[in-house]
Amino acid sequence: MKFTHQLKFNSVPEWREHYIQYAHLKKYIYALAKKEADLQAGAPSVEDGLLAPLLQDPARAGQGPTEEGFQRELDAQLAALLAFFAVKEADLLAKVSELELDVRSLEKIPDHRQASSLSRLSVTSGAGSRLETSPAGGAGANASTIPVAAPGMDASPSTLDLARMVTNTPPQDHRKVRVKYWESPPRSAFSPNLHSRRAKLQGRFQDLYIGLHDLRQFLIINKEGFRKIIKKHDKLTRTVDLRDRWWPNVEAHLAPTTKQQELDKAISAITDNYAVVFMRGDAARAEEELSRGLREHITVERNTVWRDMAAMERKYAAVSVKQASPTGSARAGWLRGCLRWGKLAMSCLVFAIMLNINVWPGEENEPRNNCLALLLFASLLWSLEAVPLFVTSMIIPFLVVTLGVLTDSTKSPPARLTPQQAAPVIFHAMFSxxxxxxxxxxxxxxxxxxxxxxxxxxxxxxxxxxxxxxxxxxxxxxxxxxxxxxxxxxxxxxxxxxxxxxxxxxxxxxxxxxxxxxxxxxxxxxxxxxxxxxxxxxxxxxxxxxxxxxxxxxxxxxxxxxxxxxxxxxxxxxxxxxxxxxxxxxxxxxxxxxxxxxxxxxxxxxxxxxxxxxxxxxxxxxxxxxxxxxxxxxxxxxxxxxxxxxxxxxxxxxxxxxxxxxxxxxxxxxxxxxxxxxxxxxxxxxxxxxxxxxxxxxxxxxxxxxxxxxxxxxxxxxxxxxxxxxxxxxxxxxxxxxxxxxxxxxxxxxxxxxxxxxxxxxxxxxxxxxxxxxxxxxxxxxxxxxxxxxxxxxxxxxxxxxxxxxxxxxxx
Incomplete structure (x- = not known):
């Protein structure tokens, strides 16, 4: 697949204008190669005027394409996509932090650093026993003491039970406490609608996971675009070798080690929290489900891009994609054609019969008799779809005028309008x-x-x-x-x-x-x-x-x-x-x-x-x-x-x-x-x-x-x-x-x-x-x-x- 198509199919539609302008840079390279060839042949370039819209600096437009101008274009595009990346990265990482805070707010479980302070807030129950802790950090046999809830904690029994479990828990066990909480969270955490709010929370996880992967892919595909454009430049021109001169800029700014570490860290945090909240701590299942959602999203995006491209092709080239018949035979198409002509013939036959039937006798009633025939004819064509619906609409003004259907109701009895009088009346009625x-x-x-x-x-x-x-x-x-x-x-x-x-x-x-x-x-x-x-x-x-x-x-x-x-x-x-x-x-x-x-x-x-x-x-x-x-x-x-x-x-x-x-x-x-x-x-x-x-x-x-x-x-x-x-x-x-x-x-x-x-x-x-x-x-x-x-x-x-x-x- 050509990189131009690869870029179309793999770019995020909403970010399309922020990717490398690959087609624009290719045109610039072709213009450079053409100018170089003309100079070697001793002939002046005649296409500088055509290239003017490609040149960013209007003051240099008269000079035509230059290597310095091309490198400035590369620098400008690299700077623009890095600025866009920085904004998007900050936005997504802020949303990851916000989601983590929302999850912690719903849990209301203190982390392992707050555990010791929580134990100091505990009070003795009526029996006077104290909560003991096993060497492994679990609750001992005498567990009749209930700790006082820390500020902001839910006072429901399930949360207090978890507070007992978290007291003096080491960091490696705190995740187990959270998993225990999410196995049966209290309704108060999600009131008034538990299912709806959990589904909304799940959607936020999926959207952020997709967004982080999109941003990581944004770096990868743009780096590949710069690699291909530099390779094309060095292949078609002989003046400057950009692989040694300019490619280090790309390596320095788009290398995975410098730009993707924060994204990978955020993706890992999203996956781990999703596992705790929805998968009972199973990180592998969480990764699988989030990845499946990502694959479905990519499939939908690519199908949408393909359909948009097909629509654009139809718009400008009148190309239509037709579904094949189940049998794929010519006979099926022949039968459809016969059926269509049969519908049209039946409609015309009914029209001809009705024109010769006087439902209302008398010459003065001929307009309404003709109108009844016209109404039945149009209704049959519309309902049977013998021809496209708008084609039936096109024939109606013609028949209205030629059949003498319109009358002048201001006269008594109403006078039949001549074709010269009826035509402007019907066209006036059409555009309202x-x-x-x-x-x-x-x-x-x-x-x-x-x-x-x-x-x-x-x-x-x-x-x-x-x-x-x-x-x-x-x-x-x-x-x-x-x-x-x-x-x-x-x-x-x-x-x-x-x-x-x-x-x-x-x-x-x-x-x-x-x-x-x-x-x-x-x-x-x-x-x-x-x-x-x-x-x-x-x-x-x-x-x-x-x-x-x-x-x-x-x-x-x-x-x-x-x-x-x-x-x-x-x-x-x-x-x-x-x-x-x-x-x-x-x-x-x-x-x-x-x-x-x-x-x-x-x-x-x-x-x-x-x-x-x-x-x-x-x-x-x-x-x-x-x-x-x-x-x-x-x-x-x-x-x-x-x-x-x-x-x-x-x-x-x-x-x-x-x-x-x-x-x-x-x-x-x-x-x-x-x-x-x-x-x-x-x-x-x-x-x-x-x-x-x-x-x-x-x-x-x-x-x-x-x-x-x-x-x-x-x-x-x-x-x-x-x-x-x-x-x-x-x-x-x-x-x-x-x-x-x-x-x-x-x-x-x-x-x-x-x-x-x-x-x-x-x-x-x-x-x-x-x-x-x-x-x-x-x-x-x-x-x-x-x-x-x-x-x-x-x-x-x-x-x-x-x-x-x-x-x-x-x-x-």
Whole structure:
């Protein structure tokens, strides 16, 4: 393996910029060799200008590459990595000392130097006997005297028994006393949660062990890098022999005897303490377990580097890694191709048949008949995945215009728009504030990921909830729901997918837990659209409709209904995901993510401030609306702040999920077509005529069922805009005690609960567009049919049962 690749695969990702700049030095050597060859041939060098960016001293850039300049470059790089090593070494050794102090604090056992003073503090019990000591240091037969606990000692019986044992113990036996303590430590040492705090302590041991080994490897690989670069220099140039002239500097500063002794000593201390605390004093077992954790960490890091490299290759060369079929035969590929063409042919056949069926007779109803055919055609293509999802979205504007689906509702009867009139209308509908919200969310997620803030958040979540897959999944889902409550369920999933990317990178492609995690965030974000009046556009429309009597609902009343419903829906979705993917059968614990111990820099502070200001702006949109108009305008802030000040660059912009944007545009255009053609209004009015004379619960169940089906295929926002006025009028027209607010709020909640297809809401669109490092989608339509459809059905049941009761209790 070339050293360049060896350096990539064996370097710590967070420290990559602090290693020897091997590629840079190689270029300098090639330039020196080229200049030497040109001088020998008597020809002037023409590449000095190209080398200017490599030269550290601008004043000498015009002189071209020189041996003195190369040696200055070597000196600068050696000094930089030594300075970095010194900082990291001091930080890790301080953490080792801190961990040892924490362990001693939990033990509260005096060491052998304190033993004699402890014996002098002993008091005689009622029998008057004194504690005697055998010549070997053990307790004698008369042991009825209990020594008084030293300051800071735990007064529990187990600690006092150990205090008896430690009295006058020689240094070689003190370790046995500590081992005895850790075999059954008192709960008071770890209250309130013994298991969690011991696991956290174990994680600190493992992280420090890995960090110390990484730092030791840092010295080794950099020394090897300098050896190879000097060897290459002496091979390609003939002017100066650096092996004799400069290599002694490396030997003096990077030799194992001068730099690694403190690290080895710290590693030995970590291993010995780990053996005492967790392995009953068995140092060999402790070394084996810590080494196994180190090997797993290296495997994960190397796999992550490989996947990052594959992703970069795909990004710039359009290369994709495809999984081989189980049989590896050409016949399997041929069958897949036939199946795909069969799906496409069936969809086109259904489309052609529906275009020739007049569900609503009359020429004036032709737009809604055509729109029904278009809706079925798009739904079949999306559900069967005959073509990529975003490709289906691309064809929708074309069909909307050519089929004459749009009408002018301001005229009576509505007039059909000509293609010249329809084209600007549909393109106006495609680019809305929702698209800007997506782009703003993409920019925040990219900044959080690129500058390692998302990784730190993921580490924090894992440290709080443990590493069990079911706990990580549940925590991620509730994080997405909580974020949706305040920044809308359009922007929240983008951020949450960015936060779990570090976890996804540790999983193999196609891993069931990766599918469960992505699906969980998507479903939880949809559910999060119920939680507050600002969490989704349909809730804003619902509040508007519920306020027409002059008594708008309070946020407290909304929370009283929405929070129990959303929590219940989240738990049901969580159980469905565990049953569908069985993640704990494939992974017992989520692989540990190594925390970034580098100090916080100014760029990270800037990103956090801009992100928080954007989130606050989204949360306070109702107050800022008179100045900003819509939430999409606020989404411009992170785009300008990050791309305008070098936090992100044009490559980051090009790597946005533009297929998600196109998918969202297709959904918006289809929603505009369904609304403008009058198709959705006709269906809603037909159902409202059917519910005449039924009870309130029956009316709610029927309308919510219709909304569930409709908003599974079209935009939740468009569905709410069309259906909520009809639902309100039906509720007001009911005899007895009308409950229009109950029906309106239930309908708004149901819009968010429709999550059965990849196009059922923007969280699903984001989820289905996520790819692993090999270019394959993490989830697809089959996953939504398997988990999303049952989740939608259960959400419907929760709303018409628990939600119905809660809405009655709060007076809706």
């Amino acid at each position: 504030q929702t698209i800007m919200l997506l782009l703003g969310g993409f920019s925040i997620a990219a900044a959080l990921s690129k500058h390692a803030i998302a990784k730190q958040v993921a580490v924090t979540i894992l440290s709080r909830v443990g590493r069990k897959p079911r706990n990580v999944l549940l925590a991620s889902m509730f994080t997405a729901t909580f974020a949706s409550m305040w920044i809308s369920n359009v922007a929240a999933p983008v951020l949450c997918f960015g936060l779990v990317q570090p976890i996804l990178k540790t999983l193999d492609p196609g891993h069931p837990f990766a599918k469960a995690l992505v699906m969980g965030i998507a479903l939880a974000s949809n559910v999060g659209g119920m939680t507050s009046p600002i969490s989704s556009p349909q809730n804003i429309f619902a509040i508007e409709r519920m306020s027409m009597d002059g008594h708008p609902p309070s946020w407290l009343a909304w929370f009283a209904v929405a929070l129990p419903v959303s929590v219940t829906c989240n738990l049901i979705c969580w159980v469905l995901l565990l049953l569908a993917y069985r993640p704990e059968r494939h992974i017992s614990e989520v692989r540990r993510i190594k925390p970034n111990t580098d100090p916080v820099n100014g760029t990270q502070v800037y990103i956090v401030i801009v992100s928080l200001l954007t989130v606050i702006g989204w949360c306070g949109n109702t107050v800022l609306q008179r100045y900003t108009g819509e939430m999409g305008v606020i989404a411009v802030l992170p785009l300008v702040a990050f791309f305008g000040f070098d936090v992100l660059n044009k490559d980051d912009f090009n790597s946005f999920l533009w297929n998600v944007v196109m998918l969202a545009m297709g959904g918006l255009s289809l929603g505009e077509a369904v609304k403008s053609s009058g198709l959705l209004a006709s269906l809603a009015l037909y159902i409202s005529n059917m519910v005449t004379g039924l009870s309130l619960w029956q009316v709610a169940a029927i309308f919510l069922g219709m909304i569930l089906v409709a908003t599974t295929f079209i935009s939740h926002t468009v569905g709410a805009m069309v259906i909520l006025p009809i639902v309100q009028s039906v509720g007001e027209a009911m005899s007895g005690h009308p409950h229009p607010k109950l029906l309106v709020m239930g309908s708004a909640l149901m819009c968010s609960g429709a999550m059965g297809l990849p196009v059922s809401g923007f969280p699903n669109m984001n989820a289905v567009s996520l790819e692993d490092s090999t270019g394959n989608a993490i989830v697809n339509t089959a996953d939504f049919l398997m988990v999303g459809v049952p989740s939608s059905v259960f959400a419907y049941m929760v709303i018409v049962s628990l939600g119905y009761v809660l809405m009655l209790l709060v007076g809706f």
